[in-house]
Amino acid sequence: MELSDYIRILRKNWLVIVALTLVGIGSAAAYSLTREPQYEATSQVFVSSQAGSTVAELQQGNTFTQARVTTYVNLVTTPIILNPVISDLGLENISANGLAEKVSASSPLNTTIISITVTDPSAAEAARLANAVAASLTEQVEDLETLPDSDASPIKLTLVKDADAPFVPVSPNVPLNLALGALVGLALGVGFAVLRTVLDTRIRSTRDVEAITERPIIGAIPFDPRAKERPIILKEDPTNPRSEAFRALRTNLQFLDMDGGHSFVITSSMPSEGKSTTAVNLAIALADAGKRVVLVDADLRKPKVHEYLGVEGGVGLTDVLIGRVHLTDVLQQWGSRSLYVLPAGKIPPNPSELLGSAQMHALLEAFSRDVDVVILDAPPLLPVTDAAVLAKRTSGAIVVVAAGDTSRHQLEGAIDALETVDAKVAGIVLTMVPTRGPDAYGYGYGYGYGGYGYGGHAPESPKPKPAKASTRRARRSAETAPEQVRTGAPKGSASIDDLL
Template sequence: MELSDYIRIIRKYWVLLVAATLVGVGVGAVASLVQTPTYSASTQVFVSVQSGETTAELAQGNTYSLSRVQTYANLVDSQRVLDGVIAALQLDVERGALDSRISATTVPETAIIEITATSSEPAEAAALADATAASLSTTVDEIESRPELASPVQLAVVEQATVPASPVSPRTTVNVALGALIALALAAGFALLREVLDTRIRGERDVRAVTDAPMIGSIAFDPKAKQRPLIVHVDPQSPRSESFRTLRTNMQFIEVDDGARTFVVTSSMPGEGKSTTTANLAVALADAGQTVILVDADLRKPKIASYMNLDGGVGLTDVLIGRAELVDAVQQWGTKSLYVLPAGQIPPNPSELLGSKAMATLIKDLQSEFDWILFDAPPLLPVTDAAVLSKHVEAVIVVASVGKATRTQLESAVQLLETADTQVGGVVLTMVPTRGADAYGYGHYGYTERKKLERKPRLSISRQR
């Protein structure tokens, strides 16, 4: 993942990250409030040996002290020392409970032992440290004594414990910071894992990872698309309408053979907006002065007639089986040079009809009459209709819905077309969000087309009609 991916994830999940951080701060603060304050006090004890007056004897005694100081420190949690502390302070606690509250460390390269005691009461912490030092001194004296000889080792308190003014725990600032960091890390990990496991197409980069076919259009999401499928006709000045005109312009650069441009528009799965894309593209091409025929080749769930508000009783299937003439089945839409061939009656064998010789002959007849021929075909993965039809056309336009289609689905669709030896003319992203981390920026472009397109003479079909 690149830096831009992490920035996109932060933008997408910033509410979750902020909320998790606040929760972590709250948990840390509550944990500090409910925790009993603990105070700590320390006493320092110096270990010395009575070893004579000469330099050699003093050096020998110092070496002996350094060698024994760690041993004496380890005696702090011994039974004899702890029992002495309990007796001196008249404590009503078990030895095990007291052991966890007292510890001893040695100051490196010195003969000093530092005894630390903790308690929920500051005065008791200081008393425990001093009592432990006294009990340790007595215990060492008893251990090091010889018959009729005093112990050569002496433990002297060099710094008595002072009553602490503030507790050593809970450390509220640390707990709050730690809670915030842990919560933020968990939320970030969840967001990152979700993005990694989410294979849905989010933008052009995901398309690039699947196919080398060019990106020829991005259509914004419209929550009212079902109520107004022909946005180019209903609201031609909207940014979404402009995106279809941009798609129209980009399709001029798809390399095809001389003559009419014949395209199949399909998708990997249903519900990705291929029919509305095809219909709006046809209207946009007709607005530019081109002669266009829109053929509803989805012989399973046809929608074009409904979108264009036309009678779909007679159409493509009737022409292919010879029940109707092409001139009788084609309907002109509005006053533009746009003609529509509905699907007609739904047949039991759509794939066979679309791959038939009659279909190939029909396409040749249409190529002699129109500048653009657009087929709205079924999705590629559920059925083979689009792949079969693609063998008769110049190229296939694949529609991919942002947030719905997955990279695996798009890759399978492209591979299916490649297996059929069909050129993927381009990919159109639909339902692109206009807000959020995955948003596509739409501006208000000029309505004037950059380039005047050539127009063929009026159709013989229109003259016959």
């Protein structure tokens, strides 16, 4: 990963990092407050040689003394030194081993000074013990070093510094503990953020898409918390930044080199990624640009186009494919635009077979001759094969990916499903893209998306609008007179060219 990736991870998980850092500081503070204060008192003993009067003898004696100092340091915590201290001070509730845990000794390199340090919850007791241990060491070493045939020891220990009662405890070291707690909490927070990012397989930005496929990202639809209320944003609020995103998608689509083709399947890897709202809004945007557009609801499993646009959906594509009605009977113009909608009609038991039939192929060819752009809203790719079947007969498939919802494996599976049947992938459209934060998409100059919170798609379909009286009559007529509609268009009806 690059430095920018780590910065994005930190920005994305800063709350967790701060929280764990505070937890670390709080834990260190709690530990420090619950520990009993400990005081240290230190006394010092000087070791010297009493033998020799010449320079050579003194030098030899000094070498001997330095060699013995290490032995005396180790001798400080032994029972032979500590038992007299316990007896002299009347310490009945402690043993030599227990007292040894409080006592430590050291000697600086190339010196003959021994520092004796005692740690105790009482400052006065620590000083008293340190002085007593120093006195006991002085006496016991003199006895140990005195030879049987001599009255004096060649080594002399002198107490050169008495231990004083300290005013400030050495433990707990609150500033140090707080600093260590903050560092540990920060390290845990950063580690958690990196691990969370590595284990997160969801697609959250264009960088994740680019890591999976080389197909161009032709659109990014920003997240809109009100998308459920207004799925057809180009109708509800044409000046909304989300509307501008669909217009940008329209522009990018016109620049795609698809060998002169102009029919596109809008699909996704899984449901609820915004494919239907993308198909509808894209069709409206193309019609607003003066294109003659046919929007076909080819989702013969869960059709939504007629609900979004509020058109009659009782009869449609399935009825045309089985020859039950003529195309001109069910192709409906939407508003005053040059947009014509072919609903899905009744849900058949064999959607894949119908969409891959010769009748469907002939219908797509007819549309391609008579209109500028054909948009087909198809089912998701992973649950069923309908979209892959359609994509092979069109100019290409536009795969819709929901940011923060679709996983990398799902997108890879969707693209593989298309490539398996040699279908072209025209491009990728990201929906529900964050408008602020580290994963926000750069929408370009002038829109100011980061401050509005617009974008996204409707995860659920709105309630369909009541059909007009004329469309209700048309549906009843198609249901009660199947023989008439199967034989072709009613007398006096227009051809598709006349209608378009």
